[in-house]
Amino acid sequence: MFCFQCEQTSRVDGVAGCHSAKGVCGKDETTADLQDVLIYQIKGLGQYSARLHKLGQPDRAADSFIMYGLFTTLTNVNFNRAVFMELSAEAARIRDRLRGAYEAASAKAGEAPEQLAGPARFEPSETLPGLLAQANVASVRAGAEVVGEDVVGLRALVLYGLKGVAAYAHHAEVLGRAKNEIYAGIAHALDFLATDPVDITALLEEALALGHLNYAVMETLDAANTGNFGTPAPTSVRTTPVAGKAILVSGHDLRDLHNILEATKDKGISVYTHGEMLPAHGYPKLHAYPHLAGNYGGAWQNQQTEFAAFPGPIVMTSNCLIEPQAGYRNRIFTAGPVGWPGIRHIKNDDYAQVVQAALAMPGFAETAPEQSILVGFARDTVLSVAGTVVDAVKSGAIKHFFLIGGCDGAAPGRNYYTDFADHAPKDTMVLTLGCGKYRFNSHDFGTIGGLPRLLDVGQCNDTYSAIQIALALANAFECGVNDLPLSLVVSWFEQKAAAVLLTLLALGVRNVRLGPSLPAFLTPTLLNVLVEKFGVLPITTADADIAASLNRQAA
């Protein structure tokens, strides 16, 4: 096993990466190796898909499988080796179909089909020991001794960014929004990786191309969410429970939440959001369900305590899932790409067992005194008051904007984000998104220029919204985004954040402060590139970084 894709990867004794019987996230070495094999096979599918796209004959089902398959390998998504064995078998069947389709399409176009090498030719063993024996070729460090660590690191950056792209694209796809350019872009990246690229420039270009692709994906996901559930509006969300039966929904997938709301209508069950589901309340069509009662708990890393205390069933629709404890094993359900051995998985959007569990469990005994937070400050909301904002900047009421967001996690260094938000001067505005918001979103930020001083823009994919806000402000002030009094303070943990980072870099956004630690797959050379060429900054202390941000603006 070797994996270094997430922020909490093992960094013991100077070795970065999880390489023992179990990763820090909880996935065991067998599952990790099977994930590597699946990714290898998916590269093979990409080789065929890229060529089929060029021939104008893409296979939609295969492209959809590619996105779903990549999603299952994100951090804290799927830990069930049985699932990976099935996906591996399915990938082999799809590869065979694509090969046939490619040969036929080539013939039709009067071209000779290429004899594809590498992952496209991979024949997975039918037994588990066999698959594990094949896993070496699929390791993220394969070839390191020949190509060097910088190339390995860049290939990893491309792969991990691609995983984030695939996850977002999957969320959009299940909501009915898909674009050929997205499928083609993903296939292209996979085809590129299948060539075992060694050219640093080409690898960097591919990483930035993925950043651009992710921008299109986030735009599509934004359209999918708003198209299905309306334009987010400022909404007050209860963060304390009401009496009665309860279901908790976590992860990112708004379609699953909507299905759960429909399945629980008029049953006397309250539905609570958790973690990255919080922004759901801002969507009018979801907020319209009277039994969408509030938000419960904080970010993903506290789930073992929070889920144990929750008096009803829990549905996990995407990451982050960590090991279910005995106290709630029988009442947590996975959906979509998520899985854990022995934990019930929702199939065909059938939530009957979840409803049964909710009705059988006691629910909350009392309605707690109300506490609430505001959500729903996506681009339309913020831009609807653009005039007010611009005036406030011109008058000096708002001196600076901080976007403090991204993933949360358990690392002690993440209290930096609490300190940053709390110590940001009162004449600065704080925008946030992603579950990193839980480091400070229960604090009182007051108002500024007549507006709430803390604006929750949404989920991590709503970085698209934040970018639109920045572009509109840049337009209003007739300057570039990098000249705005705007500082991005990004916390990362997994691969969607990697994709978002690539988008920011691709768009030329500079001076992004990245933390709490820097990706283990980026060598000192690569980190230097990020710093020198793209202006990425590691975090230091909150006060020093606040001062530096304000000074940069002043400079």
Place this chain on the structure above:
Amino acid sequence: MVVTLVTRDAVRLEFPCAPGQDVMAAAEAAGLYPPSMCHEGSCGLCQARVVDGAYEMGRHSESALPAGPGGVLLCRCLPHGDLTVELPCTDAQVGRHKVPVREAAIEAMGPAGAGAVALTLRLKPDAERGMAADFIPGQYMELTIPGMEIRRAYSLANLPNWDGRLDFIIRLVPGGAFSTWLSERAAVGDALNVRGPLGHFVLDEASPRPRCLVGGGCGMAPILSMLRHMVDFQDPQPVHLIYGANREEELLPEEEIAALRASLPQLGVMLSVWHPGPGWGGFAGTAAQALEAYLANAAETPDIYVCGPPKMLDAVTAVARARGVPEGQIFAERVQS
């Protein structure tokens, strides 16, 4: 050595810690579960601060360690003497695995093979758990007859469910206090107190190996629960059942086994009777002997789950060890004869 954890809301939790034991392990041994995740010094969830006492830190990721004097990860903190440690979390966030005690009523009683009773209890709804009958297949409950000092542990034969239903297979022990009460005095509607779930005899869901389940007498209850769980999840893992009894009459009705085979296609079944009657066509011998025969032909060393009376357990585990089954692949649960 004594470790004192002080929570953010000033609750002091004291427990012993042995030399070489890390604070997290010592806390869990004392029934306290501070927030934790990776248990290997890398995720940072068990961060804390030592405010008094000497310690050393085992291998860990630097980025997971809280900055400043006394910053530790509980899972890697090895005390050198008494220690006082401040936790960033509240007392409510420190888990305690309280074993629930609940009231139930007898719903049904009936024969389960010669000399055994199938007992169904229905839990009364509970403020904390509602109607949940919560356990992991393979676990057991302690049943107490209210007003009497009689407490017995029995494994659950059914699956966790939302209807409060608990199914047991009770071997009647001639002259036994619980058996006597059950056969002579218990009636539908009678109350029993139920403490549990308890026990660690559960399936290793993450193991890729085939399973061999060995049950005898009322040791079949947890085995049945495990098999029913596999049916419920349509688990494709190869699984073989060795079901041993002294005499044919003690075996559960054929329909039970047939139903399992029907819904779990890969299930292999070996019935073994130690003292068979003349008409017996199955394996004649003990469960241990049946296991010997099975392992002799097994392509892959399985995970072995065995539940039964002490002698049977000893014989079965001896056969398994002799056949090279590693200790980590032998799961055993003892029941009374």
